[in-house]
């Protein structure tokens with residue numbers, strides 16, 4: 056039973072919360088809105104992470120490290136796919152390397168789970184994970200988010216990351232990623248933006264990604280069309296759903 060509505064995972068795990076805007080894909084950041092709501096509900100971990108500006112919640116830049124959360128995956132007995140840090144970016148510059156090392160320890164100690172980590176900072180991910188104390192874990196998939204052609208360089212940075220599985224999330228897809236190459240990347244997720252202020256996704260941009268996957272032999276996962284009513288828009292592409300996952304080489 057999934058604990059999250061995110062189609063490509065079963066559960067979220069948030070040892071870190073808080074972030075700062077990085078690029079156009081962050082404009083309508085779900086985590087930023089959700090952190091404000093959680094703070095209003097009195098959840099201590101989210102206190103001071105956002106403030107209201109022009110009627111909208113904005114990150115303050117504060118980062119919260121949740122030591123107690125480190126043991127949560129060990130309490131899940133059945134294997135799960137776990138999205139790490141849906142409420143932050145694990146490779147934000149203010150997340151200490153020592154804390155990332157603790158997260159690696161928690162994942163190494165619970166190999167029954169598959170961990171999915173997404174960052175908009177794959178340069179820092181590559182630098183840290185190439186250093187001492189970080190083994191390649193077969194149960195950890197490492198990915199980057201790319202929202203349009205302006206940040207395609209993140210794919211090259213991701214290719215520098217030592218990983219069992221590399222993946223890209225093209226969500227929210229707000230522009231063409233024509234020319235992107237998926238060599239060395241095993242999985243691509245595609246999704247349109249949803250919620251307030253959702254931006255348009257052109258079907259041609261999806262075709263471009265579908266072709267990238269075919270050329271590189273990467274698995275293709277179509278998450279959603281998005282828009283104001285994402286349920287009504289659905290998730291069929293070319294007349295079917297696409298839920299492919301990467302093959303794991305152990």
Ligand code: SF4
Pocket residue numbers: 074075076077078080081084085086087141142143144175
């Ligand atoms: S990097 Fe991710 S968590 Fe951070 S502001 Fe951007 S979308 Fe939100």
